[in-house]
Amino acid sequence: MIDVQGLTKRYVHPSTREPFEAVSGLTFSAEPGQVFGLLGPNGAGKTTTLRMLSTLISPDEGRATIAGHDLQGDPAGVRSSIGYLSTTTGLYDRLTARELIAYFGRLQGVEDPRPRTEALLDRLDIRRFADVPCGNLSTGMKQKVSIARAIVHDPPILILDEPTTGLDVLVAQTFLEFIEEARSDGRCVIFSTHIMSEAERLCDRIAVVHQGRLRAVGTLEELRTQTGEHYLERIFISLVDGT
Amino acid sequence: MNRPRSGPVALAVWGKELKEILRDSHALTYIIGFPVLFYPLLMWGLVQVAQVKAGHARTESPRLEVSGPATLSQPLIGAPAITTSGSLTAGEVDAQVALRPEGDRLGVEVRYQSTRARSERARELVTQRLGEVERVWLTERAAAAGRPPPPMDPAPLSEENVDPARRMLAYIVSLALPGMLHLVMLLAALYPTVDVVVGERVRGTAETLLVSGAPRSPVVLGKLLAVLSLTLGAVVANAGAMGATLAHLLILQGGAGSLDLGLSPGALALAGLVCLGATGLVVGVMTLVVTPARSFKEGQGAGNLVVTAGAVLVVVGMLPLTELTPVTAFVPLANSVLVLRSALIGELAPGLAWLALAELLALTWLALRLAGRTLSRPDTLLG
Numbered sequence: 088m089i090d091v092q093g094l095t096k097r098y099v100h101p102s103t104r105e106p107f108e109a110v111s112g113l114t115f116s117a118e119p120g121q122v123f124g125l126l127g128p129n130g131a132g133k134t135t136t137l138r139m140l141s142t143l144i145s146p147d148e149g150r151a152t153i154a155g156h157d158l159q160g161d162p163a164g165v166r167s168s169i170g171y172l173s174t175t176t177g178l179y180d181r182l183t184a185r186e187l188i189a190y191f192g193r194l195q196g197v198e199d200p201r202p203r204t205e206a207l208l209d210r211l212d213i214r215r216f217a218d219v220p221c222g223n224l225s226t227g228m229k230q231k232v233s234i235a236r237a238i239v240h241d242p243p244i245l246i247l248d249e250p251t252t253g254l255d256v257l258v259a260q261t262f263l264e265f266i267e268e269a270r271s272d273g274r275c276v277i278f279s280t281h282i283m284s285e286a287e288r289l290c291d292r293i294a295v296v297h298q299g300r301l302r303a304v305g306t307l308e309e310l311r312t313q314t315g316e317h318y319l320e321r322i323f324i325s326l327v328d329g330t
Numbered sequence: 331m332n333r334p335r336s337g338p339v340a341l342a343v344w345g346k347e348l349k350e351i352l353r354d355s356h357a358l359t360y361i362i363g364f365p366v367l368f369y370p371l372l373m374w375g376l377v378q379v380a381q382v383k384a385g386h387a388r389t390e391s392p393r394l395e396v397s398g399p400a401t402l403s404q405p406l407i408g409a410p411a412i413t414t415s416g417s418l419t420a421g422e423v424d425a426q427v428a429l430r431p432e433g434d435r436l437g438v439e440v441r442y443q444s445t446r447a448r449s450e451r452a453r454e455l456v457t458q459r460l461g462e463v464e465r466v467w468l469t470e471r472a473a474a475a476g477r478p479p480p481p482m483d484p485a486p487l488s489e490e491n492v493d494p495a496r497r498m499l500a501y502i503v504s505l506a507l508p509g510m511l512h513l514v515m516l517l518a519a520l521y522p523t524v525d526v527v528v529g530e531r532v533r534g535t536a537e538t539l540l541v542s543g544a545p546r547s548p549v550v551l552g553k554l555l556a557v558l559s560l561t562l563g564a565v566v567a568n569a570g571a572m573g574a575t576l577a578h579l580l581i582l583q584g585g586a587g588s589l590d591l592g593l594s595p596g597a598l599a600l601a602g603l604v605c606l607g608a609t610g611l612v613v614g615v616m617t618l619v620v621t622p623a624r625s626f627k628e629g630q631g632a633g634n635l636v637v638t639a640g641a642v643l644v645v646v647g648m649l650p651l652t653e654l655t656p657v658t659a660f661v662p663l664a665n666s667v668l669v670l671r672s673a674l675i676g677e678l679a680p681g682l683a684w685l686a687l688a689e690l691l692a693l694t695w696l697a698l699r700l701a702g703r704t705l706s707r708p709d710t711l712l713g
Binding site: 171179 | 333334335338339342343346349350353354533534535537538539540541542543544545549
């Protein structure tokens with residue numbers, strides 16, 4: 088479902104003007120019905136990786152296929168197959184929740200987005216504020232609308248960039264439940280986080296990324312075996328300290 | 331899974347942008363509130379001034395210059411009228427009356443100025459006293475012939491409005507209206523462009539938009555069309571409010587005939603097309619300039635540069651001595667102002683108008699293409 092081979096992205100450092108690799112030769116894969124976690128500290132290259140996978144930026148080297156679509160050969164096909172979410176993802180303040188979901192349905196090529204919109208309003212329990220402008224919604228309500236927006240076209244793959252960062256426990260819980268539900272729906276979920284408990288709870292496979300490089304990838308059990316540590320936090324530190 | 335098609339995507343983006351901007355109180359004030367309130371208020375003020383002036387005119391004695399037999403002049407020159415002589419157009423007299431007995435008929439000719447209240451009052455006075463003049467004339471003729479006066483037959487009255495202000499007013503309207511509309515066009519394009527382009531980045535919605543499956547070109551097209559629609563809406567609203575205000579003023583003043591515009595539907599339609607081309611150019615250049623801005627403030631700053639540069643070109647078109655020529659037809663915006671000016675006074679040369687239209691459309695195409703290319707780059711919207 089997601090197959091990444093040697094993905095690399097280079098930038099020029101804004102202050103030193105020196106080129107550096109934000110992501111260096113990343114290789115991993117994820118299957119349907121699987122939650123794949125990208126675990127790493129701030130600046131590890133998680134967001135850059137997810138932005139490349141969602142076609143927001145182009146890789147300098149490597150290749151990837153998403154739901155059978157080549158990242159660089161068929162970016163439109165990739166975009167049609169993914170739902171993308173991050174905490175910085177904004178909503179249009181002057182559109183109501185219902186209008187916003189339907190609008191993104193149209194952008195995603197859903198012929199008549201109304202039935203799908205109504206179904207999502209019920210499924211995510213947002214009907215009672217469906218006609219309220221998004222600018223007037225609470226953070227939790229906004230996140231629910233964001234989720235509806237991301238899955239309005241029923242994508243097989245979800246790309247979530249630190250979706251719970253900065254959220255309170257209750258709102259974060261909504262997200263975690265949504266990820267579990269997506270997995271049981273057979274979607275492939277790839278999400279980045281630096282919160283160990285989230286990764287431990289949700290991820291079927293985890294990739295630890297540090298300074299743009301992949302340090303380890305596997306199930307929690309495989310990582311335990313590889314590092315000899317039990318808790319993910321200890322596993323993470325041992326992998327990152329081995330720089 | 332369906333791939334999104336360009337037409338429905340462009341339509342969806344266009345509709346969404348319009349909906350969003352029209353729900354913004356600032357935009358509504360700018361596009362609808364301003365023309366709906368400003369011009370009627372302006373008209374109300376002008377009417378008040380005109381009424382004060384008309385009030386003064388009623389208390390002043392009309393000054394008549396009467397030529398013809400002295401006995402016939404007598405009924406006209408009683409109070410409140412004052413007889414004098416001088417130039418009508420210079421305002422030395424308010425009406426000139428010529429009384430010409432011609433055989434069995436008395437010819438009466440009145441020359442006046444319709445846009446001067448005192449002159450209008452003089453004309454009314456002459457009309458009211460004409461019966462008495464005719465009665466005197468008939469009595470004199472009957473006495474000379476030794477028979478009783480015949481029944482009165484109203485004298486044929488010939489009125490001539492010699493007002494140069496009629497033409498001057500049309501000239502002033504043709505100078506001011508096109509320029510004002512083009513300034514409105516520049517100002518009206520600023521807010522929606524900044525909102526639609528920079529707002530996407532500032533509010534953090536660019537990411538969402540760019541990872542949607544929608545192809546980028548129709549998204550950009552939808553945005554440009556939304557700004558174009560709103561700018562045109564503002565121009566039409568302002569033109570309507572200005573036109574209605576002007577028409578109402580003229581009716582209050584004594585009829586729409588007092589504005590000597592040489593309007594022709596064909597010329598106006600052609601001028602409308604040229605204005606449409608100018609709007610496209612303004613929107614294209616505004617988008618191109620505003621796109622790199624990283625904040626609303628930066629966007630407004632960049633947009634203000636376009637407004638200022640555009641205003642200079644508009645003012646060039648508004649200058650009284652500037653005319654639509656093969657050279658000025660190539661000066662963007664000034665050419666559009668000049669085409670509309672010429673159309674309003676019935677002096678539009680269609681060849682030059684088509685030349686201006688072709689030039690504006692070529693520049694619009696170039697500006698929109700560059701703006702579209704810049705705007706559809708992901709790094710542009712993401713910042």
